[in-house]
Amino acid sequence: MTPYNDPSTPAVPLTATPDEALRRSLGVGRRRFLSTCTAVAAGAVAAPVFGAAPAVAQDRGRDHGHDHGRGQVLVPPHKRGIILYTVRDATARDPLASDLPSGFREVFKQLARHGYRQVEFAGYNQHANAPGGAGLESVEGAKLLRRWLDEYGLRAQGNHGFIPSSWPLTEADKDTFKKHLEIANILGMDHMGTGGDPTGSSYRADWDVAADKWNALGEIARREGVKLYTHNHDSAYGFLLDGGPLDDQGRPTRSSGIRKLEYFLKVTDPKLVWLEMDIFWAHVAQYKFHTYTAHDGSTRKSVFDPAALVARHNKRYPLFHAKDGVVSTTNGMGWDMVPFGTGDIDYTTFFSRVGLSNYRNPMVEDDNSPSASDPAQSLREAKISYDNMAALRKRRC
Numbered sequence: 317m318t319p320y321n322d323p324s325t326p327a328v329p330l331t332a333t334p335d336e337a338l339r340r341s342l343g344v345g346r347r348r349f350l351s352t353c354t355a356v357a358a359g360a361v362a363a364p365v366f367g368a369a370p371a372v373a374q375d376r377g378r379d380h381g382h383d384h385g386r387g388q389v390l391v392p393p394h395k396r397g398i399i400l401y402t403v404r405d406a407t408a409r410d411p412l413a414s415d416l417p418s419g420f421r422e423v424f425k426q427l428a429r430h431g432y433r434q435v436e437f438a439g440y441n442q443h444a445n446a447p448g449g450a451g452l453e454s455v456e457g458a459k460l461l462r463r464w465l466d467e468y469g470l471r472a473q474g475n476h477g478f479i480p481s482s483w484p485l486t487e488a489d490k491d492t493f494k495k496h497l498e499i500a501n502i503l504g505m506d507h508m509g510t511g512g513d514p515t516g517s518s519y520r521a522d523w524d525v526a527a528d529k530w531n532a533l534g535e536i537a538r539r540e541g542v543k544l545y546t547h548n549h550d551s552a553y554g555f556l557l558d559g560g561p562l563d564d565q566g567r568p569t570r571s572s573g574i575r576k577l578e579y580f581l582k583v584t585d586p587k588l589v590w591l592e593m594d595i596f597w598a599h600v601a602q603y604k605f606h607t608y609t610a611h612d613g614s615t616r617k618s619v620f621d622p623a624a625l626v627a628r629h630n631k632r633y634p635l636f637h638a639k640d641g642v643v644s645t646t647n648g649m650g651w652d653m654v655p656f657g658t659g660d661i662d663y664t665t666f667f668s669r670v671g672l673s674n675y676r677n678p679m680v681e682d683d684n685s686p687s688a689s690d691p692a693q694s695l696r697e698a699k700i701s702y703d704n705m706a707a708l709r710k711r712r713c
């Protein structure tokens with residue numbers, strides 16, 4: 317793979333410290349993102365937008381991507397979603413002990429009031445005192461959830477659920493997987509997936525095995541009318557170990573510069589396997605994995621460009637986790653997670669570059685929204701995130 321180089325910005329020295337790599341390498345990434353418009357190509361970062369969204373009633377119905385007088389909408393109203401993991405404290409809350417929304421039904425109602433039109437599940441459990449009881453991971457539970465989704469005008473668009481651990485598949489795992497596909501169909505999902513990477517390995521042989529497994533699972537899902545997707549964390553966009561001297565266990569120790577998930581995209585069937593990019597973790601990967609040791613022992617530079625990867629593989633990325641971050645030089649990841657639209661990730665340019673706004677399904681996520689001291693925080697921040705997503709407009713160049 318040819319290393320990515322941006323001639324408009326200084327190269328990151330191979331001896332750069334992590335902080336230097338952050339300021340230069342991530343700075344390169346943001347400047348390149350912003351080069352979409354000449355006016356901002358010099359490196360300005362889009363300022364966070366607070367409270368600038370139109371009223372929910374105004375957003376609804378404007379699904380054609382324009383808001384008169386304000387420019388092209390980057391995320392159409394019917395595509396604005398949230399993964400329920402962000403408000404997991406609310407679905408798990410005891411309705412008998414709090415006046416705040418609790419359980420799936422009340423949370424759906426509140427999210428719909430905020431303006432959301434889609435939700436992604438992270439399992440089907442809630443508090444036992446909520447309507448329907450604790451566990452809704454069943455056909456009957458799915459019918460109840462679907463009734464509530466329809467009641468509040470929401471659509472389910474994925475779940476981080478069951479992916480069999482066995483390979484080859486055991487009959488028990490296959491039956492459980494098919495049960496989850498049945499649940500997905502009852503809920504009206506086009507997609508079903510997982511919150512983990514296909515494998516935690518860095519070795520090509522293990523990714524080949526993962527590809528065989530996911531192709532097989534994807535074929536089962538396709539027969540049920542569902543698209544199977546995998547979700548990334550930062551390590552999945554690290555470099556594959558696929559050559560050079562072998563270690564004492566006979567494994568390769570050096571890299572061709574191909575990233576793990578890029579290889580996975582190559583060896584899986586595009587008709588069977590899709591991906592959900594977690595944009596925050598992709599930016600962490602940009603910070604952490606910007607050099608590699610080549611087969612000949614030399615150190616090479618390759619800066620990861622998340623939007624370019626999506627654009628190259630186009631419809632293989634139907635879903636995103638829209639998770640924001642502020643630049644950090646202290647936590648080893650390059651970014652600290654914050655509510656959507658309050659950070660430094662340039663989502664205006666990201667969504668402009670990847671395009672296909674009526675195909676993509678961005679789901680707001682913030683792992684840190686639940687608070688032990690402020691029980692209203694997660695749903696309050698869900699509203700902030702919705703407003704900031706609704707406020708995104710294409711820049712006029």
